[in-house]
Amino acid sequence: MTDQPLGRLRLGVNIDHVATVRNARGGAYPDPVRAAKLAEAAGADGITAHLREDRRHITDPDIERLMEALTLPLNFEMAATDEMQAIALRHKPHAVCIVPERREERTTEGGLEVAREENRLAHFIAPLAEAGCRVSIFIAADKRQIEAAARIGAPVIELHTGAYCDAHSEGRFAERDDELRRLADMSAYATSLGLEVHAGHGLTYDTVKPIAAFPEVMELNIGHFLIGEAIFSGLDSAIRRMRALMDEARQDAFGSGAA
Numbered sequence: 001m002t003d004q005p006l007g008r009l010r011l012g013v014n015i016d017h018v019a020t021v022r023n024a025r026g027g028a029y030p031d032p033v034r035a036a037k038l039a040e041a042a043g044a045d046g047i048t049a050h051l052r053e054d055r056r057h058i059t060d061p062d063i064e065r066l067m068e069a070l071t072l073p074l075n076f077e078m079a080a081t082d083e084m085q086a087i088a089l090r091h092k093p094h095a096v097c098i099v100p101e102r103r104e105e106r107t108t109e110g111g112l113e114v115a116r117e118e119n120r121l122a123h124f125i126a127p128l129a130e131a132g133c134r135v136s137i138f139i140a141a142d143k144r145q146i147e148a149a150a151r152i153g154a155p156v157i158e159l160h161t162g163a164y165c166d167a168h169s170e171g172r173f174a175e176r177d178d179e180l181r182r183l184a185d186m187s188a189y190a191t192s193l194g195l196e197v198h199a200g201h202g203l204t205y206d207t208v209k210p211i212a213a214f215p216e217v218m219e220l221n222i223g224h225f226l227i228g229e230a231i232f233s234g235l236d237s238a239i240r241r242m243r244a245l246m247d248e249a250r251q252d253a254f255g256s257g258a259a
Ligand SMILES: CC(=O)[C@@H](O)[C@H](O)COP(=O)(O)O
Pocket: 014, 016, 017, 050, 052, 077, 099, 106, 107, 108, 138, 200, 201, 202, 221
């Protein structure tokens, strides 16, 4: 049990891969903004969108339209580049999440190497914070990276859950359990340093509950799996089911009323 009051676990829905499907034909549908509005109605607490340098999915007009259309907070994922900083300062989204990015990657591989470039990142995030954006840093569950994130003044970290999820889906259960322990330990450690803890990448119905049961985690950002499920059961249903699993995990771990 935790002696900390348990905050509500927020669900951020990442709509990147609605744009992936749209861009497959270069047209206007499916519209990521329509998906975001559906997610709002289905009970999402926020919308996450990753404007990549290569615009492989979310585009600049998508971000403009999301800023106009959303009532939910937008979590703008971005690489630590001057181009993205300028775009973020123009839009001033509720939140920015600084993620590592390589053009050749299929998806985000690993976390941001904060410890390697603390000085640059400290100066990079300062204007974003001054503009009123909640800054989070997408990192591996690693003590050095967590300590570096705290030193550069980031109030929030988002722990990369990809290694845990991949181990589960590939049947490497001993590794999965090791990753889960590491995530649990680092969630507690980051909280002890005063950081707010989020988590995401690769989470599914099968992997979400152990992460949702971490008392320190305040937000989960989930996208690819939900968009895939939406093909079969609809986006509303997929989001509601994920929300229910998150609430179930909190209630199982901390008693009723903990969701
Ligand atoms: C940082 C992270 O894990 C995701 O939010 C990111 O958006 C993944 O990149 P793709 O959406 O391009 O797969």
